Amino acid sequence: MSLKARIQEDMKAAMRGGDKPRLAAIRLIMAAIKQREVDERIELDDAQVTAVLDKMLKQRRESIEQYQSAGRDELAAKEQQEIEVIQDYLPEPLSEAEIGQLIDEAIAASGASSIKDMGKVMGQLKPKLQGRADMGAVSGQVKAKLGG
Structure with a gap:
């Protein structure tokens, strides 16, 4: 079963079960997937769906920071619920050791040899780490290892 099909099945189950917060989050996911499909006139595969989910996760994390700094904890809590639903569809996150090993392999x-080569390294890492690690944190680790 494709990732998109699994999300659709979970949406039906949430409807039947009356789980309104989960249903709302899944509808947001489906809307983002459908938007990208319409914009690009393609059917998304699992890797592309994972990229959409990863982008949604990043947006939610940024929103939580902004809401918390503004003292809007109820909105931050809603975003956190959405993060938990989105993470259900992402692959298992990698450990720090696994990420470090992949960075070393990509550099090799x-x-x-220098910070100028960061684009090459990130280009190799992105397909392997998409949805499994925070790319912002990975970028910082790569920069540190390249002496930036």
Whole structure:
């Protein structure tokens, strides 16, 4: 079963079960997927759906920071619920050690020696880490290892 089909099935189950918060979050996911499909006139595969979910996760994390700094804890809590639903559809996150190993392999494979080569390294890492690690944090680790 494709990831998109699984999300659709879970939406039906949430409707039947009357789980309104989960249903609302799944509808947001489906809307984001459908928007990208319409914009690009394609059917998204699992990797593309994961990219959409990853982007949604990043947006939610940024929103939580803003809501908390503004003292809007009820809105931050709603965003956190959405994050939990989105994470159900993402692959298992990688450990720090696994991320570090993948960074080292990418640096070695690309022959990167300075911060100027960061794009090459990130280009190799992104497909392997999409949805499994915070790319912002990974970028910081790569920069540190390249002496930036």
